[in-house]
Amino acid sequence: MRFALSEDQRALRDGVRELLAGECPPALVRAAWTDPAAAARSLWAKLTALGIAGAAVPTARGGLGLAACDVVPLLEEAGRAAVPLPILETAFVAAPLLAQDAGATPALERLLAGELLVACALDGATGVPYGAIADLVLVSAGAADGLAVHVLDAGSACRPERSIDHARAVARLLTPPSVDRRPLALTHGERVAAWHRGVVGCAAELVGLGRTLLARTAAYVKERHQFGVPVGSFQAVKHHLADGLLALEFAAPAVLRAAWSIDRGCASVGRDAAMAKALASEAAERVARIALQCHGAIAYTTEYDLHLFAKRVWASSRTWGSAEWQRGRVAVALGLQLD
Amino acid sequence: MDLTYTETEQAFRTQARKWLQANVPRGLRSGDTAEGFAQHVEWEKRLFDARWAVVSWPERYGGRDASLWEWLIFEEEYYRAGAPPRVTQNGIFLLAPTVFEYGTPQQQDAILPRMAAAEDLWCQGWSEPGAGSDLAATASRAVRDPAGGWRLTGQKTWTTRGAFCTHLFGLFRTDPASERHRGLTYFLVALDADGVTVRGFERLDGDEGFAEVFLEDVHVADDAILGGVGEGWRVAMSTTGSERGLTLRSPGRFMSAAERLIELAQARGSDVTPLLRDRIVQAWIDAEAYQLFTLGQVTKIADGGSPGAESSLNKVFWSELDIRLHATALDLLGAGAELDGPWMRGFLFALAGPIYAGTNEIQRNIIAERLLGLPRT
Incomplete structure (x- = not known):
């Protein structure tokens, strides 16, 4: 038994954290609000x-061949920086699927070269995150039953929509799509696995977002003075922040365990992924509320950076299954509810 | 990452499970009554005879030199088997880690084997009428006896099972000029010593589980001090770390309660509303989350780290989880919940969780100040 990242995993994560600290500061997220495509491409x-x-992607197909336990910590970093990119959808959900289907090799090659971004249309395509800047859209047929049966050209299949988080470049899938659907040749197991990767990856991003929101809030309440003292010296404020840390610290291990279950093909993977997403969504939502409240009025502006992270939480906490929906999956796994 | 147990660990689990299945007693009275306490002590002695009382301790003290992982496994199996609460817990889980850390070899040899064998039964003398959450307000005092040793005077209260135990560990002020956490010393006291009066009283659940302990000029020898004169605060913090964290409340206890909750819900069938079902699932998820958190924590300890202020995260989480688990079960039981049954008993016990071992308000202050760096008040 050993429940911690290995040295290699930590080094990889730290490398990505460092790169994103330099290359994806809040200023870049803000730039993505006005020109999401330019920010994303660079x-x-x-x-x-x-x-x-x-x-x-397996090394035999030109990728790094990393496991979920390696990639999930990187997605937490993407969340931490509020990366305005479909990293999860492109690298963790779509890339391994494209690598499974020989007919998708040209798309895979473009993806590996960094020339292809992928969005996922999950639930009737009311909103497709990053659909307005993606090149391809994977369309799912029934979430829990697995993902990604069809690939569409995003340019002709989507119409841009306005999200609360402009950096998400959300689009609406046109119905019926004006282009031909091309089914990927995948087994049921591969589709289900892709769904689990999406759920767990999104949970990791939410934990990362929560960590940034909490860290920014802790720093702010140390600096902000009222009544002649830092507001962070008041117990009411301390207890809010303590609750935020509690929520994150008990969600993060569940996310990492779900990654392990993906790698090992554990029978409990569906339950573990659902539990991770339920905890992560609730934790991120909770921390976003705490962050807003403990900052006070300054956080209720768009000039201040906090909203970039909070809106990402509000925009993404219900994708890949809301907390309630995921708890329903856990109820099924525990035999409390019929599927 | 490796979330599997080794073959040796699995064999350990099988061995523990088999023994517990064959030996766990049923129908004991509450361990917080005189009669029930005696029954529980009998059970503790059987555990000791089979070397299951203190699995993580060295063999020479009655343990099995089990790793922290094996200890977690034992705890899981213990609660899964429906075995009784450990009335020795304040000794084996709270005092013992401190004795291992601060005791002299002579103290360890004198204290630990008798504690493991349930010959000496230890209670915790922390709280005083004027020192609850504010432990540094301890007013009980100790003065040097010119003839050797020390003389203790003061009052401890809300002492769990104090009326049934044989020994008490507690803090006493050895420097009368000192204030707050300076000048305190950690003493070990036999409750049959001259000058000790113990008066039991009822807890919320109606059992005589609490006691007041009055000390009037009680003589103890020099070796009744654990960790040095004036070092009491530092030594006590080692005990509170154990109390808040892993050793007192291992995840097995909550996982077992969550499993029982699921069984209760399954037995109720269609009576379970969607809202209640969601609360059941949340409670189960949280018990599982506590288990996963502790696996990470044990990994850190195995790597040579120390949980430190992180044990406050454990404390808040398990104590509030315990209430949710039991409150959900009571709602499942509906109008029948008021009967004096195991879930209502468990609920009343759970209500103490956010109070003892430092209230959750204090724990949240610690989390904010030590883990998030917020300014001290």
Whole structure:
């Protein structure tokens, strides 16, 4: 038994954290609000140079061949920096699927070269995150039953929509799509595995977002003075922040365990992924509320950076299954509810 | 990362499970009554005879030299088997880690084997009428006896099972000029010593589980001090770390309660509303989350780290989880919940969790100040 990242995993994570600290500051996230495509392309080129695009692709197909336990910590870093890119969808969900289907080799090659971003249309395509800047859209048929049966050309299949988080470049899938659907040749198991990767990866991003929101809030309440003292010296404020840390510290291990279950093909992987997402969504939502409250009015502006992270939480906590929906999956796994 | 147990660890689990299945007693009275306490002590002696009382201790003290992982496994199996609460816990889980850390070899040899064998039964003398959350307000005092040793005077209260135990560990002020956490010393006292009066009283659940302990000029020898004169605060912090964290409340206890909750829900069938089902699932998820958190924590300890202020995260989480687990079960039981049954008993016990071992308000202060760096008040 050993429940911690290995030295290699930590080194990889720290490398990505360092790169994103330099290349994806809040100013870049803010720039993505006005020109999401330009911000995404420049950042994606730098991440691709590190091999991130092919992180989860087998080495035989030109990727790094990393396991979920290696990649999930990187997605937490992507969340921490509020990366305005479909890293999860492109590198963790789509890339391994494209690598399974020989007919998708040209797309895979473009993806590995950093020339292809992928969005996922999950639930009737009311909103497709990053659909407005992606090149391809994977369309799912029934979430829990697995993902990604069809690939669409994003340009002709999507119409941009306005998200609360402009950096998400959300689009609406046109119905019926004006282009032909091309099914990927995948087994049921591969589709289900892709769904689990999406769920766990999104949970990791939410934990990362929560960590940034909490760290920024802890720093702010140390500096902000009212009544002649730092507001962080008041117990009411301390207890809010303590609750935020509690929520994150008990969600993060569940996310890492779900990654392990993916790698090992554990029978409990569906339950573990669902539990991770439920905890991560709730933790991130909770921390976002705490962050807003403990900052006070300054956080209720768009001039201050906090909203970039908080809105990402509000935009993404219900994708890949809301907390309630995921608890329903756990209820099924525990025999409390029929599927 | 490796979330599997080795073959040796699995064999350890099988061995523990078999023994517990064959030996766990049923129908004991509450360990917080005189009669029930005696029954529980009998059980503790059987555990000791089979070397299951203190698995992580060295063999020479009655343990098995088990790793922390094996200890976790034993705890899981213990609660899964429905075995009784450990009335020796304040000794084996709270005092013992401190004796291992601060005791002299002579103290360890004198104290630990008798504690493991349930010959000496230890209670914790922390709280005083004027010192609850504010432990540094301890007013009980100790003065040097010119003829040797020390003389203790003061009052301890809310002492769990104090009326049934044989020994007490507690803090006493040895420097009368000192204030707060300076000038305190950690003493070990036999409750049959001259000058000790113990008065039991009822806890919330109606059992005589609490006691007041009055000390009037009680003589103890020099070797009744653990860790040095004036070092009491530092030594006590080692005990509170154990109390808040892993050793007192291992995940097995909550996982077992969560499993029982699921069984209760399954037995109720269609009576379970969607809202209640969601609360059951949340409670189960949280018990599992506590288990995963502790696996990470034990990995850190195995790597030579120390949980430190992180044990406050454990404390808040398990104590509030315990209440949610039991409150959810009571709602499942509906109107029948008021009967004096195991879930209601468990609920009343769980309500103490956010109070003892430092209230959760104090724990949240610690989390904010030590883990997030917020300014001290």
